[in-house]
Amino acid sequence: MARSNEEVEALLREYADLLLITGGDAFRARAYEKAARSIGGHPTDVSGLDVKGLREIPNVGKSIAEKVVEYLRTGHVPAVEEARAAIPAGVRELTAIPALGPKKAMLLYEELNIASIEQLATAIEEHRLRDLKGFGPKSEENILHGIGLLRAAGGRVPLDEAMDVADDIVAALSQVPGCERAAYAGSLRRMRETVGDVDILVAAAESAAFMDAFTALPYTAEIIAHGEKKTSIRTTKGLQVDLRVLPLDSWGAGLLYFTGSKAHNIRVRAIAVRHGLKLSEYGLFETKSGKKIASRSEEDVYARLGMDWIPPTLREDRGEVKAALGGQLPTLLSESDLRGDLHTHTNLTDGLEPLENMIATAERRGYAYYAVTDHAPKLYMQQMTKEKILAQRERLRAMDRGRGRRDMRLLHGVELNIDADGEVDWPDDFLEGFDLCVASVHTQFGQDRDTMTRRFLRACENPHVNIIGHPTTRILGKRPGVDADLDAVFAACARTGTALEINAHPNRLDLSDENILRAKEHGVVFAIDSDAHSTLDLANPRYGVGMAQRAWLTTDDVINTWPLTRLRRFLRKGSGHSRDV
Known part of the structure; x- marks a missing residue:
């Protein structure tokens, strides 16, 4: 942008x-x-x-x-x-x-x-x-x-802001003659929900051209330090970015070291010590002889220590080293595994663009299915009515009927408001006509713990509610999550066959990775959704996938990685909601 x-x-x-x-x-x-x-x-x-x-x-x-x-x-x-x-x-x-x-x-x-x-x-x-x-x-x-x-x-910025800067810098430095590799590392590569600073690594024989190109970037507001091996700038938005240039032969060790986390690196270095080795950003060395035995790729370094390669999003010292030593790391889902988006908006309510634009952009993403879920009427500012949403349904159904068998299928849904007592906007007979219903808390965030918990439980037990949207309601750095017994909510979702959303909007990232881990222990399944209000927002899922990976999720855990036939069976709530449907 x-x-x-x-x-x-x-x-x-x-x-x-x-x-x-x-x-x-x-x-x-x-x-x-x-x-x-x-x-x-x-x-x-x-x-x-x-x-x-x-x-x-x-x-x-x-x-x-x-x-x-x-x-x-x-x-x-x-x-x-x-x-x-x-x-x-x-x-x-x-x-x-x-x-x-x-x-x-x-x-x-x-x-x-x-x-x-x-x-x-x-x-x-x-x-x-x-x-x-x-x-x-x-x-x-x-x-x-x-x-x-x-x-x-503090000085931390949202994940997407840091990602935009890092992507631009990596692209610019990749064009400098002599660049062998370029990538971002640090907490950004681990997909932390906020980022304190950005680490950029380049593999090259000489560093001077890269340091000069880096400091000449158009959004450089201040040069903090300018050296041969490391240069730091502050951007016009106050974000510190550090560039390090490494020899190609040290690329893997350097990428591992500067990706972190600190706790993960300590754990890996302890494994190295037990093997009589020493690990640094320059490579893996024999302690006695000083001979370098691995450094060119992360896979080589991990393999020499007896481990499978550990995805960066898992490197938080949450058991990933033990799992890698035992060959028990999960096959994490990736963004390409997503077959559809189940929570999006148009300009019929608070979206910015018409139905046709949203659908065309979603189709270009290669989705197999796509749901439109505009707001229901109890968010009075949206001015929704039964007549408006039924007219939208007719348009959507007509568009879907005109599509070929291999084209993206269109689903008509709604985002319901979970009232203070757990009720939702429309009665059962009207809700039966939707392909899916997302239900979210949008008001009265200050209820006490017991009341808020009952509110969620009642929504989970509603036979037409398929997904609880942005479950804690948090907005990063601006609004804390609601006070509820989340374990009781997670258990209710597992019992009733209600998915929990991983809202991928970078201002929300709700659920957080910690809460996803807790919910998974209860047997919950999830939906990674963009909550798109514009065509640009349809790219949000990369951030939701990052949260899901940090929580060790696989495709079996995420309903919108499933084929449409399996998804439809899940959406028929009450007809069987296990992971085997």
């Missing part, structure tokens, strides 16, 4: 927040949020568009288009700057805390003169929030947890 799209998206989102902080019209703020999403998801660079061209983007009206043109031309928008000036900087800092909205941030400033995260933490410790309208002990607990999330995130 062009950087200008991202910058405009950030500006419009900020203005929407500023409007809410100052008590502005909520619908106007919503309009700016929707325009921000549309521009962020627009497939081409908006920097060359005029007002007329911008207005052709969904949800971008004349006033917003004019502000965007002004920003792209001058770098400033007076309306945004006036709103910024009207709000103390500390209040805007508070809005970054998960569980604390803009209006509450402003109330804290006006009533308690709180203008920093530190002041807020102190006020909570002194129980000074409890007398304010809309606050209480549970609010204090949630805000403290949000502060903890914010502090824990």
Whole structure:
């Protein structure tokens, strides 16, 4: 995505927040949020568009288009700057805390003169929030947890942002004469959900040309260090990227070493010591003679230590070394194993693009089947009705009937809202007409543990709910997961034949790898879904697959790797839901 799209998206989102902080019209703020999403998801660079061209983007009206043109031309928008000036900087800092909205941030400033995260933490410790309208002990607990999330995130960035940078750098350095190999390593290669910095490795005889090309990249904001073997930069978004150039003969050992994790490397080095060997980023050596015995590939190094090659996503010291020594590593699923996507949206609700565009893009991904699951009516902002969704079904069925036997099959689904009591939007007789139903919590995230658990259990027991969408509701760095007895929910999913979603949107990655591991122990099966709201989002599954691999999942664990006939049997909930259906 062009950087200008991202910058405009950030500006419009900020203005929407500023409007809410100052008590502005909520619908106007919503309009700016929707325009921000549309521009962020627009497939081409908006920097060359005029007002007329911008207005052709969904949800971008004349006033917003004019502000965007002004920003792209001058770098400033007076309306945004006036709103910024009207709000103390500390209040805007508070809005970054998960569980604390803009209006509450402003109330804290006006009533308690709180203008920093530190002041807020102190006020909570002194129980000074409890007398304010809309606050209480549970609010204090949630805000403290949000502060903890914010502090824990530190300088870490979402997986997709780091991946975009790394892919671009690897592609650029691969074109430099003399490049033998180029790849990213570190936590990014292990597909951690957030990344602190990016490690890039190049195999080449000489390093100077690569270091110069690296520092000359267009998004380099600062050169932290420039050396012969290692150079570090900071990008315009504040992400540190380190480049190391290795001789080709050390490539495997270097890639293993710099991929990590630290705990995994310690475990592998301990195996080396037991064999009278020493492992470093330059190779595997005999301790006594210093002779190098393996280094050119990771497979060679692992094999010399008596192990199968360990996929990077497993290298977290969770038993993978023991499994590799015993020849018991699973065959992990890959992105190419996915036969379809079971959770996507169109512009009938909050998606950005029409049905035809979404289907065409999904088909280019080589899927065997594809489900459209727009929102049901209880999310009132989506303005869904029975008539609208039935009309969509007719269009989808007509398109499906016109397809050849080998073409991608189309499924008509819906994303239901799980109400506060566990009920969903429509009655059983209406839900029977859908090919599948995803059910998700979208509101009232602050319920107590027992109530939230009962809410999920009731949804699992609904005979028409096939998949629980983004199960913990978390948004990375912004909103913590709900408080529920997840083991009880996982057990209920296994008992009732309800799949749990691995929502692949990089802002969610929900379930996390830790929760996937827990759920798998209960016998749960999963769906890796894009939750796409644009054609660009249909590429999200690579991140969900990363979470699934980190949790040791195989194709048997993931329902949308199954053939359509097997998937359809699973979706007939109650007719047999084991892994052998």
